[in-house]
Amino acid sequence: MPLSEHEQRLLEQMERALYAEDPKFATALEGSRLRLHTRKRVYQAVGGLVVGVALLVAGVMVKGLWPISVVGFLVVLGSGVLAVAAWRGGAAAAPGAAAPGAPGTGPAKASRKLGGRQKRRVTDRLEERWQRRQDERGR
Known part of the structure; x- marks a missing residue:
């Protein structure tokens, strides 16, 4: 059930008040959510790497199925890019960074x-x- 405009404004005001009163606590709360999202992306990327390597090896082992190895290579490449992007995104917003609700950040x-x-x-x-x-x- 989506929040009404009034409820969204109240929530934003509460968030700003929390950042104003205790920015360290607010950043810590936000960081745990971010770490969970980053960890999930990294796990997805590792799963993609495993599947991609399996496809790559299967395509190389069976004659005439080289397109499978090409697909496996692309899956490995995409998973690697996803892992690096998730890792860098999580590191950029580490605790100590400015609060997202703060103006000009x-x-x-x-x-x-x-x-x-x-x-x-x-x-x-x-x-x-x-x-x-x-x-x-x-x-």
């Missing part, structure tokens, strides 16, 4: 922010190591 923008922070951290660590080495050589 989206999955692409949140992942760019996370990536930028991680890159800065790596470069900062590299610079610190470089400085330590220079200090040790200078002593």
Whole structure:
């Protein structure tokens, strides 16, 4: 049974209030749903890989059934793409990313922010190591 417009607005207001009051808790709740969806996609992709490999091997073993091996290869390829897409999609919206209801944020923008922070951290660590080495050589 779908929600009425009034109920949808109330639900959105409640979500915004939850994000405003306790964004860490709201993100944790959302993350568990996302992880479940990602895990389901990865399992589907693994199943597709198994079926694709079986078709590929069956097509190679039986003479004259090379089209089956081509279909198997395509299934393996598609399953691999699905697995990578599901894996990257789950990692991009990891806990710590901005809340989806927050204004001016989206999955692409949140992942760019996370990536930028991680890159800065790596470069900062590299610079610190470089400085330590220079200090040790200078002593």
